[in-house]
Amino acid sequence: MSENVITGTAKGDVTREDDLPVFIPYADVYETPDSLWIRCDLPGVSEDDLEITLEKKVLTLSGRQMNQGRVGAEPVAAEYRTGIYQRSFSLNRDVDEGSVKARLRNGVLDLEIPKSPEAKPRRIPISGA
């Protein structure tokens, strides 16, 4: 079984979209017997500004971080900029596309992607001789 169940597609350098910089957010990806989980840091992104799609086993999330309250203020030091978070994950397990659950809390997105019954580990009963 391949270790590399899910591959995040890093886009390399920062690109631009609608004149906004596009960032790759940090993620944790793990697997439980029933599901694949993606946990992603998306600080400053609200539910309305987040889009998650799953197509041909590629899950893509795209979130826009809106800049608020900076009118007339001069940046003095900045280690982050506002822009678009974007990342794709190719899933190479069979998943139940219809029952993906997403929860956004405190700037962290949790995605639960249930495996299809075929992809779950199966217990094989042993019958006595």
Add this chain to the structure above:
Amino acid sequence: MKMLAPWRTRRSEPGHRTGGGDTLSMFRSRMNELFDEMFQESPAKELFFAGDDWTRAEGPSFEVSESDEELRVKAELPGIDEKDVEVTVENGMLLVKGEKRSERDEKRRRYHVSEVSYGSFERSIPLPAGADVDAAKASFDKGVLTLVLPKRQVAESSAKRIPLSKG
């Protein structure tokens, strides 16, 4: 001007960051270049950028901006509970402390990607003269901490002109 207390961070649990980190480091160093260019001539740079120290900063990303009326400090703290963040001001330094708790249950989970850092962090930022600490407001929304410190009107004549006498 040499900083007495530069940006500093402390992590209690390093090393969860693998893969993808390189991209962010690249981005950070590019950002630093951009800011170096932007602040080449600014006195603010000396105030907030402590030489190379800040480029080594790990942990949450901060943003400091300033207008005539206020100083605004924002920190990206995704996944950190409000109760796990502490903000204090002492001797003109703003100190932000917090902990991102890990709920990793290694037995049940098989990790494929682990880039998110957990553990505690600490960051201190020097406040400019005139920042009104008593009127400071802090809010926490969508994993972003925002601190607003209004500025007191500092007497403009704080720089004293010394008359020259002919002799």
